[in-house]
Amino acid sequence: MEKIDVRAVFSKSGRAVFISHLDLQRTMQRALKRSGLPVWYSQGFNPHIYLNFPLALSLGISSRTEFMDFSVIEEIDFEKARERLDSVMPDGISVTELAKPVHKNQDIASAEYEMKFYGAAGEIFKALERMMSMETIEAEKHSKSKGIVTVDIRPHIEILNTEVCGDHLALTVRLPAGGALNINANVFADAFSRVSGIDFENVCIERTKILCKSGEKFI
């Protein structure tokens, strides 16, 4: 049977940010089933729709560019298929592109986030400057094998932009992502809150880019 790999790019926002990664897999399988696209099923006693997510997204974070790989058993028109898939997605998930996969999961090196820290924006900005002037920033990180571990995240934080807005500080930050070293945006936000001693009124995080080692956008 012919098997053609397809990479879907989608956004996740609104109420959909509360869908966990595990639940997202089930949600996507059902969406693909509803779409009626000629999807490829894993072979074996209990066939199911094959899915691969190159990079998981944490609960509570929205994203402009998420990726999901599946396969089809015949050539499809990407734009028509995208429309069809998008039309069966639940509220908050929207399929923006279908493409032939170029990169591999292991190529993913970093991700960019736009974060909003709500409260007294000026003070938050100063606290950020203070934190970034420190030599080390200890942060707690969940590790699959070792449980909670403390790591120094300072060398891995790249602040790309900051902007003091009325009731919040807007921040663009790049953090390592992928198999080799992954620093979750929540880990950064928690560390910021702990180091600064500020209990933010609210924190909004959106993933905006997933990048390869080469610096080019993952696709």
Place this chain on the structure above:
Amino acid sequence: MLKEQIENILLKVRNPSRYIGGELNSVVKDKNKVDVRFAFCFPDSYDVGMSHLGMKILYSLKNKRENFWCERVFAPWEDMEALMRENNIPLYALESLDPIREFDFIGFTVQYELCYTNILNMLDLAGLPVKAKDRTEDMPVVVAGGPCVCNPEPLVDFIDLFILGEGEEVNLELMDLYAGMKKRGCSKREFLAEAAKIEGIYVPSFYDVSYNNDGTVAAVLPNHPNATAKIRKRIIKDLDSIYYPESFVVPYCEIVHDRAVVEVLRGCIRGCRFCQAGFIYRPLREKSSETICSQTRSLCESTGYEEVSLSSLSTSDLSSIDETLIKLSEYTDGEKINLSLPSMRIDRFSNELMERLKAIRKSGLTFAPEAGTQRLRDVINKNITEDEIMRACRIAFEGGYTSVKLYFMMGLPTETDEDIIGIAELAEKIVDLYYQNPNRPKGRHVSISVSCATFVPKPFTPFEFEPQASAEEIDRRQKLLLGSIRSKKRINVSWHNYKVSILEAVLAKGDRRLGEVIYEAWKSGCKFDSWSEFYRYELWVKAFEKAGLDMDFYAYRKRSYDEVMPWQHLDYYISREFLIREHKKALNAETTPNCREKCSGCGISGVMGGACFGKD
């Protein structure tokens, strides 16, 4: 808007997607463009409630009407409830995220007795007084339906009106009535008075209950001109043409029954004497195989579910079952959808059926002999022989199964030690049967799990006159059963917590006075009583003491044939004469043929405009 407040706490709770709505196929309308808003409450967690078929049916049915908006509400889990109370977030509906205290109706579906405290807790979380008499004109009408409503007396303090029987027609009639009266500016009391005229609607405040000196009910009498002496349950006559949802709300998180469900029949022909559902859902009505197939197809297409289950009290009793399965599997096999068939009787178990079940990765098979000896199976009218049980197990073992689960009840009327030992002997015979099979998987042993529930006598069954077995007696029989098992490595025995069963018995057969007990229990912290991690028997005991009532009176008392039952004014078409007849036969271990073979004269015949099965 509560949305922001809710979102702020969601990341602190387990499975937050349960609390924010937005699931596929959920229905969002403009609240300014509807006449009636209905908050459909399931008094248990999202995972349990979202699995419930009745709610799915009524949700879609009401929302199909442009001027009605029905939304879903579940009991928040402990962590969420604490944060809601801390942040002053009232109980809200999942579609609009609006507080349900602003709705026209709050409706509960009452599926089991141990969710009663959750009803109170949800009303309280909504910011409403839990007692009906304390709720004012501007507050929603609180209604309840579902199987437990066949004896709703313990709940009358909290509910304005009950809906008896099947809900498809009566819910719409009630909402239409309300819409009209709301426009005319009528009061709640006026609405209840008009509602009481609708068949199937029971307004408890329109009835007075008097008691005898011995504590039994003397009479239940209407105190309002619109209240009839008897309130009849509603029945849908034609199941084939009644509304059925084309789509289900598809949850994000995993729920108990995470699949498409097609109801294939209602009612049951079997008349097992312990089974309340077998009596209160009479008569048997079936869907045609064409309807079942088209409903399956549309549900699977609209949800993307990879499993569909054919649901009923006894799916193997569908007359067109063979034809339906052949037609259905053409579609499901092609779409790689699993077809699951719960509620199949042992005597219908076949090679073909087993192959179908194996395809859905079930680790073991479950059969329900219910009792250990033929005599006792005859008492309960189970109408299954040991040969049939052994035959089903043989097919399973020859098909490669190595584990079988057996359901039994303990404390059944007339039960003796011989019947308890019979459970052990039956399990031993099944173990032996496994090792007699020369083709059994190499190196694999058999595993038989025996699960014993404590029998709870229920209203509208021939056993409603029977007492429940005492805690000491159940304890003794459990020990006897354990001691009678020789193959301890192969047979694993488990049972339900007796302290749960006794409360179930008390609430099932209780009267109005229990409202005070439920209130006290809830006040002292009882909720989610059906979850072992929450159940606090000692608080219930205290609540009974405080109310001056005795659990034993409700659970352990044998009731005479002429006693006025607390639910006697509710008419489920099952006559007292029939129940007495069946009870006497049970005591003599005489069986009653199923409804297809011979009409047993229960009282339902004729309701469909003729005999249930075109004879007798």
